[in-house]
Amino acid sequence: MNxxxxxxxxxxxxxxxxxxxxQQVLTPSHLFIAMCEENSGVCAxxxxxxxxxxxxxxxxxxxxxxxxxxxxxxxLPSISVPVSPExxxxxxYAEKRMHRYNQMQLNEGHLMQALLKLESGIFSSLTEQDKNxxxxxxxxxxxxxxxxxxxxxxxxxxxxxMIKKATLDDKEALIQMVEKEFESGWLSSxxxxxxxxxxxxxxxxxxxxxxxxxxxESHAKRRxxxxxxxxxxxxxxxxxxxxxxxxxxxxxxxxxxxxxxxxGAGPIGFYEKACDAVVIPLKFIGG
Numbered sequence: 001m002n003x004x005x006x007x008x009x010x011x012x013x014x015x016x017x018x019x020x021x022x023q024q025v026l027t028p029s030h031l032f033i034a035m036c037e038e039n040s041g042v043c044a045x046x047x048x049x050x051x052x053x054x055x056x057x058x059x060x061x062x063x064x065x066x067x068x069x070x071x072x073x074x075x076l077p078s079i080s081v082p083v084s085p086e087x088x089x090x091x092x093y094a095e096k097r098m099h100r101y102n103q104m105q106l107n108e109g110h111l112m113q114a115l116l117k118l119e120s121g122i123f124s125s126l127t128e129q130d131k132n133x134x135x136x137x138x139x140x141x142x143x144x145x146x147x148x149x150x151x152x153x154x155x156x157x158x159x160x161x162m163i164k165k166a167t168l169d170d171k172e173a174l175i176q177m178v179e180k181e182f183e184s185g186w187l188s189s190x191x192x193x194x195x196x197x198x199x200x201x202x203x204x205x206x207x208x209x210x211x212x213x214x215x216x217e218s219h220a221k222r223r224x225x226x227x228x229x230x231x232x233x234x235x236x237x238x239x240x241x242x243x244x245x246x247x248x249x250x251x252x253x254x255x256x257x258x259x260x261x262x263x264g265a266g267p268i269g270f271y272e273k274a275c276d277a278v279v280i281p282l283k284f285i286g287g
Contacts (some may be wrong), residue, residue, distance in 0.1 A: 003078050003095060006107045006269040012038050017081045019063070025073045026083045028090050029066040029121035033059055035108060035138075041268060041279050043108060045137045053130070067121050086121070090114045102182070104236050107269055112138040136282060141264040144277035146226075146249065148257050151275060153250045156243070163247055166201040168194060170210070174203065177210045178230065186228045193218035202247045204231070204240050211235045214244035216252055219264075224257040227264060242274045249275060 005013065015034035020026050037059060039047045050058045073082030076091065083091075091106075093114035098106045115123060116131060116139070123131070166174065171194050178186050193201040193215045204212040212231035217223055226248050231240045252260045261280075262271055271277035 004105045006105045008108050008269050020081050026081050026087050027067045028086050033062050042138050062122050065122050109139050141266050143280045144262040144271050146260045146275050146277050148253050157246045163204050166199050166203045181232050182230045189215050189218040192221050202244050212240045214248050216248040226262045
């Protein structure tokens with residue numbers, strides 16, 4: 001099981017592994033506590049929610065509820081310490097969610113979906129409100145923003161010959177590609193992008209085959225926005241998505257927006273790393 005983890009999930013697993021101690025195996029509760037303690041992006045919102053509800057001692061209090069020692073440790077190539085059978089089930093379920101969303105890296109959303117679904121350890125003591133809030137914070141697509149005053153266009157953006165603005169001649173092929181590889185919910189945004197005199201869609205093409213696309217100011221025709229974006233599964237992890245993103249952001253920077261909103265992002269970590277995007281907090285987390 002040689003899974004690819006996002007940077008945040010790698011940090012979560014490292015934190016969780018460091019908590020094993022005398023327990024000798026990593027449990028689902030270790031993962032949940034580490035996810036709160038990681039305290040960046042959506043995990044920071046998770047941390048602040050539990051501080052608001054349970055006080056700053058919540059990590060210590062939750063640690064007291066960690067499952068007892070397991071007699072059946074399991075060794076996984078992706079994790080440096082042995083794990084409990086329940087943790088193995090969590091990782092397996094998270095991997096299935098990753099494939100369900102047609103993604104290549106296991107992120108914190110997949111992991112939390114598995115923890116909520118299987119509800120072992122600490123989760124049995126959480127309220128329904130807690131679980132609903134966790135779902136909203138970690139397991140749903142989130143909006144992010146990019147501060148354009150600080151954004152710098154990578155020099156490589158202007159050197160990628162295979163990325164071009166879409167033309168009307170590309171419309172039918174792009175729609176067919178999206179229907180095959182992604183979800184039909186993106187089609188309205190794509191149609192909006194083609195309706196403009198200056199089409200707001202970039203494509204990556206190889207031998208006339210579309211490998212990826214990215215839209216800006218297309219979803220509900222909102223200005224200063226990015227998305228959706230997609231790259232065919234066989235061509236991911238090759239930098240194509242990052243170049244598509246930066247081509248669109250370069251266009252939006254030329255329009256002198258102070259902020260750009262990335263709408264409904266699933267792979268949050270990708271945008272945090274690629275362009276220093278920041279998750280827009282949910283209203284109910286503060287105060």
